[in-house]
Amino acid sequence: MAKQFDVVVIGAGPGGYIAAIRAAQLGQSVACIDAWSTVDGKPAPGGTCTNVGCIPSKALLQSSEHYEQANHHFAEHGIEIKGVELKLDTLVGRKDTVVKQNNDGILYLFKKNKITYFHGTGSFLAHVDGGWSIKVSGTVDEDLVAKHVIVATGSSPRALPGLPFDETQILSNDGALRIPAVPKKLGVIGAGVIGLELGSVWRRLGAEVTILEAMPEFLAVADQQVAKEAQKAFAKQGLAIHTGVKIGEVKTAAKSVTVPYTDASGAEQKLVVDRLIVSIGRVPNVSGLGVDTVGLKLDERGFIVVDDDCRTNLPNVWAVGDVVRGPMLAHKAEEEGVAVAERIAGQHGHVNFGTIPFVIYTSPEIAWVGKNEQQLKTEGRDYKAGSFPFMANGRARALGDTTGFVKILADAKTDEVLGVHIIGPQASELISEAVTIMEFRGAAEDIARICHAHPTLSEAMKEAALAVDKRTLNF
Numbered sequence: 001m002a003k004q005f006d007v008v009v010i011g012a013g014p015g016g017y018i019a020a021i022r023a024a025q026l027g028q029s030v031a032c033i034d035a036w037s038t039v040d041g042k043p044a045p046g047g048t049c050t051n052v053g054c055i056p057s058k059a060l061l062q063s064s065e066h067y068e069q070a071n072h073h074f075a076e077h078g079i080e081i082k083g084v085e086l087k088l089d090t091l092v093g094r095k096d097t098v099v100k101q102n103n104d105g106i107l108y109l110f111k112k113n114k115i116t117y118f119h120g121t122g123s124f125l126a127h128v129d130g131g132w133s134i135k136v137s138g139t140v141d142e143d144l145v146a147k148h149v150i151v152a153t154g155s156s157p158r159a160l161p162g163l164p165f166d167e168t169q170i171l172s173n174d175g176a177l178r179i180p181a182v183p184k185k186l187g188v189i190g191a192g193v194i195g196l197e198l199g200s201v202w203r204r205l206g207a208e209v210t211i212l213e214a215m216p217e218f219l220a221v222a223d224q225q226v227a228k229e230a231q232k233a234f235a236k237q238g239l240a241i242h243t244g245v246k247i248g249e250v251k252t253a254a255k256s257v258t259v260p261y262t263d264a265s266g267a268e269q270k271l272v273v274d275r276l277i278v279s280i281g282r283v284p285n286v287s288g289l290g291v292d293t294v295g296l297k298l299d300e301r302g303f304i305v306v307d308d309d310c311r312t313n314l315p316n317v318w319a320v321g322d323v324v325r326g327p328m329l330a331h332k333a334e335e336e337g338v339a340v341a342e343r344i345a346g347q348h349g350h351v352n353f354g355t356i357p358f359v360i361y362t363s364p365e366i367a368w369v370g371k372n373e374q375q376l377k378t379e380g381r382d383y384k385a386g387s388f389p390f391m392a393n394g395r396a397r398a399l400g401d402t403t404g405f406v407k408i409l410a411d412a413k414t415d416e417v418l419g420v421h422i423i424g425p426q427a428s429e430l431i432s433e434a435v436t437i438m439e440f441r442g443a444a445e446d447i448a449r450i451c452h453a454h455p456t457l458s459e460a461m462k463e464a465a466l467a468v469d470k471r472t473l474n475f
């Protein structure tokens with residue numbers, strides 16, 4: 001007989017597992033189905049984020065940054081290390097341990113919140129009496145009936161046409177996180193967040209990295225002042241980034257990959273590398289879900305169509321995270337998951353899309369929230385800008401990390417903060433203050449009047465707020 005639940009969540013990435021926990025907290029009976037397995041077939045909840053995304057990439061970024069520091073920066077601190085040696089197996093093994101700790105943590109949270117977890121693929125069968133009939137095909141096959149279904153099936157890497165991922169020479173984010181030996185030459189197609197982070201990891205570990213980007217501008221999504229500063233910093237580190245390129249037909253041979261391309265000036269070029277990371281975007285995961293069986297509506301790009309509240313075209317079927325419109329970010333998926341669980345329980349869940357922070361965990365880190373200068377200009381909005389360089393921040397000097405700045409954009413009349421853009425040390429942490437201020441619709445003057453501890457990097461935020469009214473104290 002089919003097992004009955006108030007809520008069945010399909011997918012245990014950050015959107016799905018968080019939705020399941022919140023629904024359980026609100027008194028619903030909840031099941032969560034997830035297909036992800038370890039290489040030896042064990043359950044590995046956490047989705048892309050935990051298994052091949054946010055968490056392992058940050059583990060590798062941390063380890064590779066230590067290696068870079070030991071090789072190139074410890075000497076400035078009077079610490080001489082002779083014969084720094086890289087043990088790639090240990091470095092990648094540590095990353096795997098971190099991933100497993102997160103998988104186990106989610107299994108523990110499922111137990112703690114009395115969520116029934118099914119390891120397998122979930123698909124819609126039909127609308128039946130009492131809700132939706134869902135089939136689980138996996139370790140054990142099960143039939144479930146749910147009053148509400150939350151689809152949180154995430155996304156997968158997009159391949160170049162005619163060039164499938166083999167994860168040996170042509171790598172997605174998955175293969176790029178477990179290259180068995182540091183490549184001499186590594187190519188990356190796509191200078192987005194994933195390409196820049198993974199390119200940085202392998203550059204720090206010793207690879208010669210070339211990134212090819214089709215867009216004419218570098219980091220077109222970021223504030224252009226930040227993008228320019230980032231491009232300068234990455235070039236100094238030895239990351240070769242070519243924008244405005246047109247990629248030709250990629251050829252693989254036994255030990256090399258050849259990428260012919262036309263550069264921004266129109267000249268024909270050729271990049272020959274040992275391995276190639278393709279990071280040109282991601283596609284929503286909808287196959288195997290039974291979309292056609294029940295008539296779940298998709299848009300022209302294959303994303304599940306939802307309204308502002310994450311309702312699909314089917315009654316009591318919701319969708320959150322990467323499989324729907326909006327930024328492909330773990331915290332966006334989580335916020336939608338919480339909001340949907342609350343709506344199911346009759347509450348008024350809400351996601352403020354205007355205050356979702358964006359972070360790139362390179363060195364320097366890049367983070368922003370709200371509008372950038374290009375957007376404000378296009379909108380014809382009157383604004384004031386204030387910025388403060390980390391060079392003038394005492395803590396940044398003590399850290400030996402003075403690249404970058406904080407820039408605040410505020411409404412010219414009301415002083416409301418419209419956007420904050422940071423490039424520099426700990427930008428990923430500093431951006432939270434900006435998010436909080438914007439969530440409360442605060443003004444630059446509010447930040448300027450808040451007491452910030454000294455010496456901290458966060459003083460750069462206060463000084464940038466003071467700069468909005470041209471009254472910085474330390475610059």
Ligand code: FAD
Nearest residue numbers: 011013014015035047048049053122154321322328329330
């Ligand atoms: P996912 O995490 O993709 O999870 C979906 C789950 O559903 C998967 O486990 C999948 O196996 C399962 N599934 C799919 N179909 C079915 C089915 N039919 N039945 C059962 N299960 C199914 N975001 C950030 O915010 N910060 C970062 O630092 C960051 N770094 C990233 C680094 C990399 C290299 C990559 C690739 C991504 C990164 N992201 C980051 C993006 C982030 O991983 C995604 O936005 C996030 O994982 C989306 O969550 P989700 O729950 O929607 O989907």
